[in-house]
Amino acid sequence: MTGELVIAIAERAVWVILLTCGPLLIVALVSGLVVSIFQATTQIQEQTLAFVPKIIAVLVALVFFGPWMLARVTAFATDIFDNLVRYIG
Numbered sequence: 001m002t003g004e005l006v007i008a009i010a011e012r013a014v015w016v017i018l019l020t021c022g023p024l025l026i027v028a029l030v031s032g033l034v035v036s037i038f039q040a041t042t043q044i045q046e047q048t049l050a051f052v053p054k055i056i057a058v059l060v061a062l063v064f065f066g067p068w069m070l071a072r073v074t075a076f077a078t079d080i081f082d083n084l085v086r087y088i089g
Contacts, residue, residue, distance in 0.1 A: 023069075
């Protein structure tokens with residue numbers, strides 16, 4: 001196994017991680033921004049108001065994007081396991 005191959009596998013792994021986490025992070029960012037704007041305009045400084053909508057939004061996004069995320073991760077794992085002999089040998 002060469003160094004270039006290890007770097008290529010690690011690069012692909014990081015790319016899969018970014019693709020699978022990206023939608024959830026964007027949803028959390030947008031919902032946090034909306035809640036922050038709402039808090040700033042109404043001057044409500046309740047701590048739980050900042051977290052509960054983000055948690056609910058991320059859970060809904062996880063239900064929506066979950067199958068796609070699982071397909072990406074399992075495709076990567078399947079590719080690694082299928083080519084394991086080629087990578088080691």
